[in-house]
Amino acid sequence: MKLKRLDVPRSLAMALVIVTALVGPARAGDPGLRHEGASYRVHLGVTPAWRLEQMPELVDRDKHLHGGLAREMNTQHVTAAIFDRRGNRVSDATVIAELSHRRWTHPARVVRPLERMTVAGVITYGNFFKMAERGEYRIVLHIYTTAGDQPEVARFVYRRPD
Secondary structure (H helix, E strand, O other): OOOOOOOOOHHHHHHHHHHHHHHOHHHHOOHHHEEEOOOEEEEEEEEEHHHHHHOHHHHOOOOOHHHOOOOOOOEEEEEEEEEEOOOOEOOOOEEEEEEEEOOOOOOOEEEEEEEEEEEOOEEEEEEEEEOOOOEEEEEEEEEEOOOOOOOEEEEEEEEEOO
């Protein structure tokens, strides 16, 4: 079988390498963690917070990441790499994340901004979320930029490994 070469921007390739290092090859290639929308391509990563504490170089040694590294059990770091349709990294967005799980009743969802951060020298967006329940989480991103009036909405399903 002959493999086809993909034309991937260098910054996207680096982000994928980092996501693979953080979450492992099985989930890094998960098609459920990619979004192709009208304006943006989004790659989502979900990493246990304890890995960032053990390997702070993965977030360019930022010890003050989102107010400090999360210390609660079952805390995950959700990261979104956002690209425009031409493959250029989007570095001026406001990203609001909604996280929910079918077992949650009150609150039924957590809404939190994904903050700008630097990973491998490029801008990405992330924040910590407590994900104690097993099973599927729905993650919805609302991406706002100065160029548009309405946000683009990217929907993901993340299955927490058992």
